[in-house]
Amino acid sequence: MARTIPGFQQQRVEVAEGVALSVAVAGAGSPVVLLHGFPQTHLMWRHVAADLAADHTVICPDLRGYGASDKPADTDGQAYSKRTMAADVVAVARALGHDRFALVGHDRGGLVAIRAGLDFPDVVTHLGALDILPMLDSWEVLHGTSAAVAFHLYLMAQPPGLPEAMISASADAFFGYFLDIWANDPDAIPADVRAEYLDACRAAVPSIVADYRASATVDLEHDAADRDAGRKLGMPVAVLQQDWGPGFSEAAVARWSAWASDLDHTFVSAGHFMAEEAPAEVLKAVRGLLAR
Template structure:
């Protein structure tokens, strides 16, 4: 078991089973992973964070050992709104009505929607190696399309990407991990085996639905918030890999200032997988940012 000091549970919330680990003590901190990974991405830094926080690291719906609910024509079961609601209800079930949140990759996009939908719940949010989804789709050019081709591949109609990935899941998984990472030794053998075990036909399909939702219903929700001037009320920390695409392509802090008036951030000496490639730097940045706040009345 990678999270040796944590307890593993599965809880039914919002009509889906959510797999998570919990450990530590102090203010609650929820950690959310990205594609094509699981909560395991946090295994190098969870123990250190648990010295200061009660850490909950969960698998998003459709990923890891969480459930794979059936989809619908509009992909709404895999909207960031529904994925975020899972996590809100999970934390509430654990007794945490307010908490800090750190999300890497897809987890950051789920966190963004959570902080918009539940401004009274998310006290502070860190987003790791992402620019806002709205920005990335609305400013698509050749550079983005080449580097993030999977955004356009995974949204193709069922079951084109599912069949193609399913022909050799291990090959696709390793290629994606290798494409985005800059240190081939950073993802441990145990973690890689965990990611592969969880990269089943069900999670391949669910993760495609996650991306299909991002290109449809999620964009509609973002557009509504842009049009109505809705912003995040919590402080936002942006971390990015200095050797990764996002930090080179976008002015990450300025892009997040479209959504928040309280944004700070910095680049770390790594590729896309910050918690695995730069664990010490990531830990320090998160601990320094998530200084205790008094709960809101």
Template structure:
């Protein structure tokens, strides 16, 4: 992975934190009570680069890459993929926040990060002040709504749910094309114009790694 990537969070600290199962890469900055921000698929902590200057005025922001994403470590997949369950991620993130000195904090998550956030709220309510989830519904509700038009919009759900290594092999054959098509398909204009050039450089860099494709 390229270590000379564009700086997206000027003035923020870059920290790597070892927990029992994951080495988290994260950025920390701002001032105020702690707020953990969790990104979604297929992105990294960089998604918050335009939000951080506003939230950082009122909160100390902690912006990790989820396990297997960005520059965090890639836990072994294993047969059951248990290392990548939302429950395991929530537990590891609680440990990460404790290492940073935050026994109690707020959390906001987008997409897959939102699912980690509400798993965290169910499993560790004593650690959380507030929870915000963005752009998600309960997983069972999504599956129940899968008729033709909705299924076409979220085709990746069925694709990514296929047994390994089918999705991994297809994505890794042309990872940047898959990444950019996926991101563009979720925008109103169906293109990448709303993403900054620098953010896309970050995303393209780590998404070329076959191990990270499998992890995500």
């Protein structure tokens, strides 16, 4: 199996017919599920998870399509919807004996966490999201030249074929680019961890693209339906985001407030990979969330 967090036991958990996730588990106490982002695996939580495991059962899956988890073909445009991926997370927790749990997600994992909170409000007790806006809002705020920072969203939204071919032809350069430009502190991701991420992504190009493509198609349909119906996240919600300067702060808080009734929104000085760059800040926020 791929490398896991020291002190955690790695196992495979079936979440649907023919689909199993690789899951790292440690600790005892009330359960907390941690979902990784792009272009990473559950290993991104190595600092935060180890601390939380002192007094919680900590569950760190590789998302469907990522890391050591299964990568089913996306034959119907639904295999990597956040609704499907959220159901995976609930299935993992239940298989491990937990009917309710707190959920924290970074980046892509944050989108899965949001969907889980909306689809399973009686299951998700607390919800944390690191450096992400709900996908519907992300597309709405991207416009003009400022959208260049998110060129990968547009590339992977294209029909199957071209994005997969382009990325596969230069996978290490593509995925490594984001590891470089999104980190304020490059030393936060040491060489051996970086190599682990690149190995995992190189083997998962079609499923990673399918995940992103879903966020330009079916995920937007699900988000729009919830917004039109006035559905909100009713559990305590904590959001940590980079401070991208004047204007963004107010807009980000307003957009998150439209989705969350009980919101604690904080800006941090770390870069995008904040769980690795500033684990103490992330731990403080997560423990504060769990205490609410």
